[in-house]
Amino acid sequence: MDIHQDKSYWLENYGPYSPAPAIEGELEVDVAIIGAGFTGLSTALNLLQAQPGLNVAVLEAQVVGYGASGRNGGFSMTLFGLEPAVTKALFGHQRTVEAHQYMEQAVDYVDELVKEHELQSDYWFPGFLRAATTEGYVKRIQSDLEILTSLGVAGIEWLEVDEIRAEVNSPRFLGGWWEPRCGLLDPAKHVRELKRIALEYGAHIYEYSPVVEIQRGTQFSLRTPGGKVNAEKLVFATNAYSHLFPELRSKQVPAFTHMVLTERLKTEDLEEIGWKNRQGIEDARNLVHYFRLTIDNRIAMGGSDVSISYGRDMDCDNNARIFHDLERDINWLFPNLKGIRITHRWGGPVSVPVDLAPAIGFIGDSRAVYSLGCVGHGVSMAHLNGKTLADLVLEKKTALTEVWFVNRRQIPWPPEPLRLILSHAIRGYLRIEDRIYERSLSFDD
Numbered sequence: 129m130d131i132h133q134d135k136s137y138w139l140e141n142y143g144p145y146s147p148a149p150a151i152e153g154e155l156e157v158d159v160a161i162i163g164a165g166f167t168g169l170s171t172a173l174n175l176l177q178a179q180p181g182l183n184v185a186v187l188e189a190q191v192v193g194y195g196a197s198g199r200n201g202g203f204s205m206t207l208f209g210l211e212p213a214v215t216k217a218l219f220g221h222q223r224t225v226e227a228h229q230y231m232e233q234a235v236d237y238v239d240e241l242v243k244e245h246e247l248q249s250d251y252w253f254p255g256f257l258r259a260a261t262t263e264g265y266v267k268r269i270q271s272d273l274e275i276l277t278s279l280g281v282a283g284i285e286w287l288e289v290d291e292i293r294a295e296v297n298s299p300r301f302l303g304g305w306w307e308p309r310c311g312l313l314d315p316a317k318h319v320r321e322l323k324r325i326a327l328e329y330g331a332h333i334y335e336y337s338p339v340v341e342i343q344r345g346t347q348f349s350l351r352t353p354g355g356k357v358n359a360e361k362l363v364f365a366t367n368a369y370s371h372l373f374p375e376l377r378s379k380q381v382p383a384f385t386h387m388v389l390t391e392r393l394k395t396e397d398l399e400e401i402g403w404k405n406r407q408g409i410e411d412a413r414n415l416v417h418y419f420r421l422t423i424d425n426r427i428a429m430g431g432s433d434v435s436i437s438y439g440r441d442m443d444c445d446n447n448a449r450i451f452h453d454l455e456r457d458i459n460w461l462f463p464n465l466k467g468i469r470i471t472h473r474w475g476g477p478v479s480v481p482v483d484l485a486p487a488i489g490f491i492g493d494s495r496a497v498y499s500l501g502c503v504g505h506g507v508s509m510a511h512l513n514g515k516t517l518a519d520l521v522l523e524k525k526t527a528l529t530e531v532w533f534v535n536r537r538q539i540p541w542p543p544e545p546l547r548l549i550l551s552h553a554i555r556g557y558l559r560i561e562d563r564i565y566e567r568s569l570s571f572d573d
């Protein structure tokens with residue numbers, strides 16, 4: 129059976145995996161969750177922790193971790209949406225701080241989950257560097273830092289050029305932000321460990337069970353190719369796939385981010401780079417680069433640009449130009465690695481609302497909830513969103529359900545072909561701004 133090992137290095141490296149059987153026949157449940165990524169599995173876990181004995185079914189179209197949760201960079205980090213300056217421009221100071229506080233809680237929640245349940249996710253907690261590679265980016269990061277510190281956010285500090293290079297010796301780094309609160313994990317191992325604990329708490333998980341039709345009556349009736357599920361409550365944990373459901377069509381679109389992985393670094397190469405504390409690193413672009421070491425000393429690097437799809441197309445994982453650029457950018461950042469071999473290339477969808485910020489809420493009425501829009505910063509957030517969704521399903525009013533992006537008004541994406549035009553316009557704007565910040569650079573140096 130195809131278990132989608134070609135979708136990322138992590139899924140391939142996971143090794144043999146036995147999916148749960150697909151749904152057959154008709155089931156009655158209290159809560160049906162569509163999607164078995166971090167969001168869906170965390171929602172199941174939180175529902176069952178809050179109300180043991182609840183009948184919860186998770187329906188996954190492919191296998192656990194097939195979506196972004198099995199393919200990402202593994203940064204469990206505090207960044208919300210695209211970046212603080214954008215959030216502040218669109219939503220104001222106070223909401224930027226609230227969002228950051230939610231994200232701090234999200235990172236701590238992942239850390240607690242790993243420790244409490246001894247998740248075997250190759251997890252460590254090395255902190256995060258946001259590295260500036262031009263003088264313009266120095267100013268951008270310092271300004272973001274000022275925004276957060278002026279509003280009382282503590283724990284992030286500025287590193288001067290010699291300080292950041294003492295951590296990671298790239299001749300391109302001109303300074304950066306150091307934030308101790310960031311974990312790194314192997315996403316495929318982690319999402320399947322979440323499956324393990326959700327099962328231990330009593331969740332029913334069905335793989336190869338795509339929901340192809342939803343009828344809404346006194347109950348929800350979900351049809352899959354082999355079965356039917358009748359549920360009192362419904363959770364859309366489908367993130368970048370959400371536009372495929374008529375109810376959520378205009379709330380987000382997918383953009384595809386791509387990653388490459390090097391062969392293992394030689395000891396002498398690694399010694400030259402330093403990186404002893406093995407932090408997660410991003411630069412300050414809109415179309416960010418994110419990079420990290422794996423447990424066996426490869427560099428995984430993603431970002432640089434995104435691919436855009438049309439309509440229902442979700443088949444945009446591979447982009448030769450972006451793979452080429454990422455390989456070039458590794459060599460540019462670490463010139464001593466020139467010629468290092470790339471062993472893996474992959475991509476996956478992130479969820480993008482028009483205003484580049486996450487959204488959670490009720491859809492139709494309070495019996496159905498959704499979560500989407502993590503814009504590439506969803507590893508930690510998806511876990512905490514699972515808790516928020518569980519509170520909404522159980523009709524509890526908590527600090528999580530009161531946060532401003534729960535039940536917020538969203539600007540709708542227009543239908544195709546306008547959607548494609550608008551996607552290109554937003555990406556075009558982000559690219560142009562990056563070029564302005566990088567006008568002094570030549571990547572072929």
Ligand SMILES: Cc1cc2nc3c(=O)[nH]c(=O)nc-3n(C[C@H](O)[C@H](O)[C@H](O)COP(=O)(O)OP(=O)(O)OC[C@H]3O[C@@H](n4cnc5c(N)ncnc54)[C@H](O)[C@@H]3O)c2cc1C
Pocket residue numbers: 162163164165166167168187188189190191192193194195196197198199200201202203204205337338339340365366367368369372385386387418430474475476477478502503504505506507508509510
């Ligand atoms: C290459 C890449 C790198 C990234 N790196 C980072 C990072 O380092 N840090 C970070 O914070 N974020 C990162 N992200 C984003 C992060 O991975 C996501 O925000 C997060 O995994 C979303 O989790 P999710 O459970 O909401 O969605 P997903 O993991 O996408 O899960 C949704 C699931 O729904 C299923 N589904 C869809 N339709 C149906 C249907 N009809 N019936 C049943 N099931 C269905 C899909 O198969 C999928 O498994 C990255 C994303 C990508 C693609």
